[in-house]
Amino acid sequence: MSYCSYIETLVGDRKELNKNYHDKHYGFPIHNDNELFGRLILEINQAGLSWETILKKEQSFRKAYNNFDIKKIAGYTKTDRQRLLADTGIIRNKLKINAAIENAKTILALQKEYGSFEKWLEHHHPRTKDEWVKLFKKTFLFTGGEIVNEFLMSIGYLREAHSENCPVHKEILKQNPMWTRNKI
Known part of the structure; x- marks a missing residue:
């Protein structure tokens, strides 16, 4: 699995804190x-x-x-x-x-x-x-x-939250119909 490059550079507690936000919150619709x-x-x-x-x-x-x-x-x-x-x-x-x-x-x-x-x-x-x-x-x-x-x-209104090869990006695409309708 290839995550956004920023997450891959972190280690230890910093990685855990940021990865949780990256994987479960960042870019997901609220x-x-x-x-x-x-x-x-x-x-x-x-x-x-x-x-x-x-x-x-x-x-x-x-x-x-x-x-x-x-x-x-x-x-x-x-x-x-x-x-x-x-x-x-x-x-x-x-x-x-x-x-x-x-x-x-x-x-x-x-x-x-x-x-x-x-x-x-x-x-x-x-x-x-x-x-x-x-x-x-x-x-x-x-x-x-x-x-x-x-x-x-x-909150998912702009698409640049994750790189396209990030598995979280693919999950957000499933949950966020705006991303499939609009390229903004």
Whole structure:
């Protein structure tokens, strides 16, 4: 079996951590709005850091952000912001914390208009990477090109998540009809 070259270069605990994400999560479609939002929070927090750092802190993020419950996060108060800034288990960046809270409010509005965050994404699919980046920057806080690109690849909206000879790529093709309909 030939995996994506990045995974093949890792060893030990690093390989196990990254391979689990690679094999079971990266590029697979997500149909739960809270999980989609959670992935966006993680991608935003990865900015300037390694993805491995975020993977190691994922459970702490889940705990700190009420398991990525959009409604709860949208209702966070100044006290919640202070709690997050003091939480050593997550990335304590005021801009990233504020983005999570404000983006939760935005997603609530999108859910009201489109029925779900997932349906909002589907409504705009397919787009080029540049079109997605422009849309995300207009809609959400703290969403630059790399964050949007990685978010969309990680949830199966862009095909570049895995090399074509990777067995995970073949599994995603079975689960993601968008990939067979669109080459974007």
